[in-house]
Amino acid sequence: MTAFPSPSDSANLARALAGLTRLRWVLLAIAVLTLTALSQTGWQLPLPELGATLVLLASANLLLAHAPLTPLAALRAGLVADTLALSALVALTGGAANPIASLFLGPVLFAALLSPGWFAWGLSLAATAAYGALFYWHAPWPLLGGDAAYAFHLHLTGMWFTFALSALLIAIVVARLAHDLSEREAALARAREIQLRNEQLVALGVQAAGAAHALSTPLNTLTLLADELAAGHCHDAALSEDLALMQAQLASCRDALAALKRGGEPASEAAPLFPTLAERLAAWATLRPQVRLEQQLPCAPGPTVALDATFWPALYNLLDNAAEAGGGRVELAATLTDATLTLTIVNPSGRLSAEQLARAGLAELPTDKPAGLGIGVLLTHATLSRLGGRVRLINRPEGGVCAELVLPLAKDT
Template sequence: MFAPERAADARDTGRRIGRLRWLMLLLALALAAACAALEVALPWPLIGQALATLALVNLALPRLPAWGLSDEAALRVGLLADVLVLTELLAFSGGAANPLASLYLPPVLFAALLSPGGFAWLLALLAMAAYGLLFEWHLDWPLNGGNAAYAFNLHLAGMWMSFALSALLIAGFVSWLARQLRRQGDALAEARETQLRDEQLLAVGMQAAGAAHSLSTPLNTLTLLVDELLSERADDAALAQDLRLMQSQLSSCRTTLARLKHGSEPSPGALPLFAALAERLEGWRSLRPDVRLDWFAPGGDDPMVRLDAAFWPALFNLVNNAAEAGGGEVAVSASLCDGRLRLDIVNRQGWLSEAQLARAGLAPLESAKPAGMGLGMMLSHATLARLGGTLSLDNRAEGGVHARIELPLAQEESK
């Protein structure tokens, strides 16, 4: 069945067939001019009326949806007009003996491809009936004094022309339709992959919500124990320093769990881009004192932008992966070009297989980290895709892995 829900595709198909119809009308006019130049005595007023009728129908077809008819109905009206006008032209120029009678096939083929079902069968039966009636009801083709050789050569030329037009129409339109089907198949496959990824993310989100609830009590207990130990062993400087570090780490964990429970961080509004990145990375450094992080930002003005709260977990998933796989060294560089933020995250160790590179972000990667679940890359990929950005991975020739984030940003004027 023709898919009426795909209105844009239906209109595009109708426009293409309309252009083909104009092309056929031009060819018909050229053929009529050639016959007139050869002084073939045809009923020119009747032929002109048939061609003018088809031209008027083709002009009216794009306006039919505005008058209440669907795109499918407009397509059917056009194909029906093609068969009727072709029957009229053949009836005025030799009937069934006219070799152009094989041009009944393209409209029937288009109906079978674009509107399969009852209408296609109806149009096929109509074309068969019209072709049959042309054996009896038609005007004879005027012969050149009964010259049989002239008539036969003219018939052969007409057969070649009819075959060439049918072949071109069928090959061109069917090729276009095959490309459309291939494009829709690719889109469907991509939609399936997206649905699978969303289902995985939903499962991860449910598990994360359960984990946040379960971790609240032990974190509160640990915080109370650290506070008590800190008050009791304040005289031990080395232990007190370790306890204060543990206290800050627990506080960071509680803050993260609170954000997780509430779904996201509150939007801070417009921020200076590179300063905000530097501040967040500095905070990450305090949580990972064992990792050397090199930060590179371009000089000049710092643009004011709004960063979605979901961007930060996606970024730090990648930074954590790079730090844990890169031997404790990671470099992050930023640039802004044509309204797009580019972040390059590089480590000097590690390597991804071709399969991992191909599937990065589509499914959990096989993680080589001691406790790695391989979900970070998938979560980052999904988050950046939702924000309109991209994530790409490649192995560096000198060793290590390079992750690149590209994200469109709307800049705001500084106040």
């Protein structure tokens, strides 16, 4: 069995058609075995007519599986063929007195699920009319013996058989429907979370644009003051070192505002992975002189890749969180497995609450150092999701917080 789609979903209708085709073959095999068994007991059955009906249904099943029809048209034609074949089989074996007449519910059920609307109503009325006609137009009931008690017992046995078959079909259909509904509910929940996150990112982008405009003037003023102080105290070594650090920090702020004005960093060129990563980490460490970054990178240069420019701010967000929560020490380890880069960033102290772990990356949460979870993880999660990767935060048993960043790589060709 397969998913039960809307009539406009051609792909799902094709899968439903394939499922019904397989189910029809199973029912045909059951019918052939049943007729073979009954013929061995001495029942007076019109075997040529019954065999011809089953052959026609099998031919229709085979033809519809390869006919140049739309999935919806083939599905409807198959259900009509099922109704006609069942009408013929019941008419040849006693009419409405035959318990297998209850199987008329099968085509009606599938029509209501797969093709709701006029076709389902039409097939339902046709099946009802066919069932009613079988009270008057049918061959005699093929009894083996003439007593009423035997006939009644036979009828009850047939009712049990049709009930078992109908219950099995309904259980399969309802179970599949429940599974499909739960999957769609989960997909809708994920879509709502993504939409909420995107709305938050748009709001952050608007606020960032306003902040960039507001910061440009005071940043230029601070740069001029730092330059004047550096020129006036060039003979004071200690002060000159502090002023040089201030100028570097201000230059970094100007570069960040310039990148924001351009709409992001320029596209990265292809370069060996681990030397590029080491260079970027060194640049981040320069801006964080109070933080000791302990890194473990492979000695080999790794593949030549062109990492998306947005990856680096996402990495820096995790490093910043770890630096602020880790008491001045951050550990980073990099591994490469099957063209997938894994970065493990650890701060030795701090702990995340259960709420923060559950919502990490899905919504902005108030930051409470040393846990250190806020907008940075939200932005990192959104960036990694767009690049096909993921980020996961866990509390280490020995203490501290570990951020695992996984990014599939596309080698430069």
